């Protein structure tokens with residue numbers, strides 16, 4: 001969970017923009033040709049997040065534009081003022097975890113892994129892979145690469161809620177306290193949200209009759225990813241978690257991220273669990 005000085009991106013890029021007489025801010029985000037165009041456009045609209053000046057230069061601008069659009073949509077859906085939140089700080093690549101396609105840091109950085117996004121070809125391959133997938137492992141299957149950032153934004157939401165609760169409101173700086181680290185590693189807030197959503201669904205009478213994913217190992221012995229089955233009533237927390245996606249069962253933070261991804265990618269056709277989680281997330285972000 002390393003971090004850099006907050007605010008350095010905007011300072012650097014505004015200065016760079018002002019000294020570049022050939023540059024200036026593009027009118028529409030779609031006209032952006034460079035990572036800096038994307039950042040300057042976002043700043044001109046009052047957004048406090050942008051593209052890190054140190055992002056891997058091989059990540060296609062179209063990926064940064066679609067990422068920025070997803071972040072803006074999230075702010076919009078949550079009713080957040082662009083200037084009043086540090087939910088997301090940077091689109092970046094330097095803190096990606098080696099095996100993760102993308103990762104979110106506690107400080108609001110969303111990192112693209114150049115091994116999956118470091119060229120137009122790789123980004124196209126990522127689009128094709130997501131579009132063709134239909135295992136139920138992720139809720140963004142059948143869509144495109146933007147389902148990756150939609151998932152990471154779920155982690156950003158949890159980090160934001162942790163910062164609000166445990167760092168004396170210092171959301172922007174996100175100074176880590178022992179309590180915040182503990183909540184991040186122990187999935188404290190996501191566990192609360194998932195439990196509340198499951199309780200509400202149970203109360204409403206909704207039962208899970210089938211998980212939307214399937215897997216059989218080559219030897220035929222392991223089914224359902226980890227060989228667990230729905231409980232007889234279909235109303236346990238695990239039943240509702242499994243109704244989101246296969247990956248949602250990893251831990252409660254991943255479940256929260258999958259619910260946010262499901263909502264952002266599928267809207268009203270997202271799972272009941274994802275929609276219930278989204279309702280709670282919205283409420284908690286407004287508090």
Ligand SMILES: [Zn+2]
Pocket residue numbers: 151152155253254257
């Ligand atoms: Zn995740």
